[in-house]
Amino acid sequence: MLNKTSQKQQWSELEKQKLFKLVKTYNNNQRVKWKSIATQFENRTSVQCKLQYRNVLIIDQKVDKRNFEWTDENHLLFEILFAVYGHKWTFIQQNYFNQLKPQQLQLKYQQIKQQRQQFDQILLENEKRILSAQEIKLLKLGQRRIALVKQKLIDLKEMKPGITMMDPLMIKFLKEIITEKQIAIMETQFQKINKIFSDQQILKQ
Known part of the structure; x- marks a missing residue:
């Protein structure tokens, strides 16, 4: 069980990057496996991982919205995602284009x-x-x-x-x-x- 100190410990940049990658890996039918993700960290719960991703990391990415550039690679990725997932914009946004809405x-x-x-x-x-x-x-x-x-x-x-x-x-x-x-x-x-x-x-x- 985690102590209060570990619960309040700030997320390092390495942890943030790791969390982003894990969210893309541990998802099934558009549902993120937060418990599985938490096992990849020493002092993080599934709730902490979920809140950090949804309420902190994605919000931080809003700074980059104005500067987001649709490159040829991004266009191709977007068309691939549409071909595979259709109109599931929320899923595509959460897993691939979190800089946008x-x-x-x-x-x-x-x-x-x-x-x-x-x-x-x-x-x-x-x-x-x-x-x-x-x-x-x-x-x-x-x-x-x-x-x-x-x-x-x-x-x-x-x-x-x-x-x-x-x-x-x-x-x-x-x-x-x-x-x-x-x-x-x-x-x-x-x-x-x-x-x-x-x-x-x-x-x-």
Whole structure:
């Protein structure tokens, strides 16, 4: 049983980092196993771990909300999480994007959905017209995302049997979601983007 001194002892930075990692590990059907997490610490109870994570660590992360940047890696991770977990924004936020709010993730999904529709529409158009700066930016974004997935597939293919440094969720996504048909679609899209960019240079001269 813990004494009062150990209960009031402040959490070190190493403990905080360890707690974050354990929360991602010890969860089952979106329920965190706080008792199992507590066993990984010498002087912490399940209640202490739960309160520290929900009332202290996540609140501390709010400072980073304004500076959060959606990188290509973050975009890919977010799309993978949606493909695996669907609209479970609270679960995704608590386990992967604790810098943001569930509502922000839902809005981001709507934005990505709209961008994808615009992206597909641009590629479907046959007429050669000068694209707007926003449309060009959207195509470049799509091109980078396709290139990133292609690189991930190469990394997965080159991995030695029995050895993996890649996130299990990423592997699941690449093996189950990115099928041969999907790869062919991405290759076609990548070529179309290159052609559009080439045509834009001709039209602008």
